[in-house]
Amino acid sequence: MSSINEFFIHLATTSYSLFFAFGIITSIILWRFMWRESRLPLPPGPSTNVGLSGVSKPLITHKNPWIQYASWKDLYGPVSYYSLGKTRVLILNTSTAATSLLEKRGKIYSDRPSTVMFGQLIGQDQQFFRTSDKNPRFGIYRKMFKDEFGKKGVLGHVAVQENERDFYLRNLSVDPKGFRKHIKRYAVAVIMKIAYGYSVTEDNDRFVALVDSWLEHTNAHNTKPAQWSVDSYPFLKYLPRWFPGTSFFKFADDQRARNRELLGAPVEWVKEEMKAGRACSSFVERMYRRGTDGVLSAEEEDVVQNVAGAMYLGGADTTLSALMTFILMMARNPSVQQKAVEEIENVIGSDRLPEVGDMEKLPYVNALIKEVLRFHPVAPLALPHRVTQDDEYEGMRIPGGSTVIVNLWSILHDESTYPDPMKFSPERYLPSDSSSSTNSTKTPQPDPRAYAFGIGRRLCPGMHLAEISLFLIISSTLAMFDISRAKDANGKEIEPKMEFKNGVVSVAEEFECEIRLREGRKAELWTV
Numbered sequence: 001m002s003s004i005n006e007f008f009i010h011l012a013t014t015s016y017s018l019f020f021a022f023g024i025i026t027s028i029i030l031w032r033f034m035w036r037e038s039r040l041p042l043p044p045g046p047s048t049n050v051g052l053s054g055v056s057k058p059l060i061t062h063k064n065p066w067i068q069y070a071s072w073k074d075l076y077g078p079v080s081y082y083s084l085g086k087t088r089v090l091i092l093n094t095s096t097a098a099t100s101l102l103e104k105r106g107k108i109y110s111d112r113p114s115t116v117m118f119g120q121l122i123g124q125d126q127q128f129f130r131t132s133d134k135n136p137r138f139g140i141y142r143k144m145f146k147d148e149f150g151k152k153g154v155l156g157h158v159a160v161q162e163n164e165r166d167f168y169l170r171n172l173s174v175d176p177k178g179f180r181k182h183i184k185r186y187a188v189a190v191i192m193k194i195a196y197g198y199s200v201t202e203d204n205d206r207f208v209a210l211v212d213s214w215l216e217h218t219n220a221h222n223t224k225p226a227q228w229s230v231d232s233y234p235f236l237k238y239l240p241r242w243f244p245g246t247s248f249f250k251f252a253d254d255q256r257a258r259n260r261e262l263l264g265a266p267v268e269w270v271k272e273e274m275k276a277g278r279a280c281s282s283f284v285e286r287m288y289r290r291g292t293d294g295v296l297s298a299e300e301e302d303v304v305q306n307v308a309g310a311m312y313l314g315g316a317d318t319t320l321s322a323l324m325t326f327i328l329m330m331a332r333n334p335s336v337q338q339k340a341v342e343e344i345e346n347v348i349g350s351d352r353l354p355e356v357g358d359m360e361k362l363p364y365v366n367a368l369i370k371e372v373l374r375f376h377p378v379a380p381l382a383l384p385h386r387v388t389q390d391d392e393y394e395g396m397r398i399p400g401g402s403t404v405i406v407n408l409w410s411i412l413h414d415e416s417t418y419p420d421p422m423k424f425s426p427e428r429y430l431p432s433d434s435s436s437s438t439n440s441t442k443t444p445q446p447d448p449r450a451y452a453f454g455i456g457r458r459l460c461p462g463m464h465l466a467e468i469s470l471f472l473i474i475s476s477t478l479a480m481f482d483i484s485r486a487k488d489a490n491g492k493e494i495e496p497k498m499e500f501k502n503g504v505v506s507v508a509e510e511f512e513c514e515i516r517l518r519e520g521r522k523a524e525l526w527t528v
């Protein structure tokens with residue numbers, strides 16, 4: 001009996017000792033780990049100083065912030081960091097850093113930053129672009145987009161895209177100087193038809209004007225982190241509105257009213273059309289038909305408004321940007337244009353317009369589209385992400401909550417991936433270089449579409465629709481028109497200027513060029 005007692009006493013003492021030793025060892029490991037973590041340096045970057053105006057003057061001096069951020073790669077390496085007040089910003093300048101974090105660690109790098117201005121004051125956090133990946137709405141939004149614009153769903157919209165392409169060709173043949181307006185009309189008309197079943201009128205369309213003024217207003221006031229003083233100093237939101245320096249309240253009120261109108265007005269129009277029995281098939285119309293007796297709950301209605309709004313906000317200026325870069329590059333690079341035209345003539349001839357089924361048959365045109373997306377990425381800094389917890393990368397500490405900006409422009413102009421990056425050259429993506437006399441084979445450079453539409457879980461959900469639009473408009477324009485430089489009064493060619501506007505979506509500044517229907521091409525090819 002006593003030996004059994006002794007045995008248990010011995011066991012208990014040993015267990016206590018083991019437990020105690022385990023506790024000490026775990027604490028030491030944890031302590032050493034935390035000590036190491038806190039000693040890890042932040043990524044290098046410029047020192048900053050934010051004033052009450054909210055804008056740190058010395059930080060971004062270049063007209064296009066992506067160019068300035070790209071220059072930091074030489075100064076600080078692939079990852080740089082700065083803080084402005086409470087806002088901490090991480091800049092990723094290489095594809096390795098961007099994929100390592102946004103893709104491989106997507107679980108913690110796919111949130112969006114929520115600012116006091118856009119979240120608390122404007123209430124824009126339920127918008128698709130801004131919603132957190134932790135918000136249950138995120139999965140709902142992405143699923144709805146996938147149903148509509150996934151690889152399979154998108155084919156249901158080709159007829160709309162071809163019909164609007166025909167309007168574009170007709171408008172361009174009648175008024176070639178108005179090419180920007182016609183491209184814009186195409187981009188908006190496709191989305192308005194798919195989202196709301198609404199046909200855009202030729203001029204002064206009220207919904208087009210609504211999107212334009214919303215985008216202009218939002219882009220102009222949302223280009224830099226910590227743009228608003230209230231984001232760096234949240235206590236400012238408690239100040240009375242008459243207090244000096246609180247003009248941000250006015251922007252917030254204005255933006256809230258614009259959001260309500262932007263998302264609500266076209267949906268109200270669909271509801272009226274449905275009541276009158278005139279509604280065309282569209283995303284919004286199908287959603288209402290699924291509701292009980294054609295009615296949706298307030299929550300469901302809000303989801304539908306936000307998804308349709310994201311189609312229209314995501315699809316308009318992005319498509320415009322890529323197509324304006326295309327026209328500009330054609331005017332500046334006649335030999336590239338010539339090669340693409342020859343390919344279309346050889347494969348398709350001149351008796352019909354290119355169709356989606358021709359996509360695979362036109363490798364040079366496809367390479368040209370890739371080069372358009374690389375040369376000037378539509379959204380050079382993508383959309384900002386947010387890292388949800390502290391992290392470590394290459395021996396550097398990344399504080400949780402930081403805004404993460406991936407510099408797509410820098411990735412797509414990396415000399416080591418795309419030699420001579422400022423040269424517009426579709427040949428990069430082709431296995432043999434038809435421009436060289438030896439016609440030797442080579443390894444094609446990486447497909448820029450892997451980056452141009454974003455990286456990781458927030459990848460653009462409209463990319464398949466966009467790719468079809470780019471193919472239809474680019475191949476049809478090349479099939480029917482010649483794009484060349486404008487001439488001055490003395491008949492001397494004017495080099496079209498190559499400058500790009502700042503903004504989340506960056507579009508080429510106005511430039512001059514000449515567009516003419518090619519000799520022998522027939523206007524009967526378009527059906528409108």
Ligand code: HEM
Nearest residue numbers: 129310311314315318378382383453454455458460462466
């Ligand atoms: C050439 C055309 C386009 C380009 C280059 C483009 C590019 C991008 C990029 C870079 C992002 C940010 C990805 C990220 O945060 O990492 C994005 C997001 C998004 N795009 Fe596009 N886009 C294009 C066209 C479209 C179209 C046509 C639509 C709608 C039909 C669309 C809808 C969206 C939406 C809703 C998001 C937000 C996704 C999210 O937050 O999860 N885009 N796009």
